[in-house]
Amino acid sequence: MVAKTIAGKTVEVNEEGFMINPNEWTEEIAVEIAKEEGIPELTAEHWKIINFCRQSAGASGKAPTLRQITVGTGVSTKELFALFPKGPAKKVARIAGLGKPEGCV
Template structure:
């Protein structure tokens, strides 16, 4: 597996840049990955989604789908697209240090 340095920490990533080991993730990594995705500041709403996704993935072993995120956070699909433009499930999974969600192209 390739590695890269994110926020001063060397982590394993897959070919698409998703972290391989969620245990290597930290909030500084999330902030740097968010900036790479064009999100300059992570608001409390962003963190609510990120933390939900990490908890969900910890329980199921995989990144949650958009439907699971909306149901679990109470944040609408429209709001998720505003928080994480152009593919919120995929973007939040990357920022949260999770693998690519199933069903994402």
């Protein structure tokens, strides 16, 4: 684990950059991580997915899979890839301050 300062707040992250404690997450941290992931601005559609993932993880203790995200939000896989290019489940989990989803490489 490594301490990293994101949006002025020091948080613990693992070797892949996923936050260790989801309770340290803030919307400001999400905006900064999104920029690191190549997403310059988070739209209402991005927030819909981020908030769903945080709620889902709060209930299950795990970041949701791609299928759980598409079913739970009504956003198609194609739309999800457009919003979070190159590995949307992994990317949205990182932005949402969650651990790496199961099954992601």
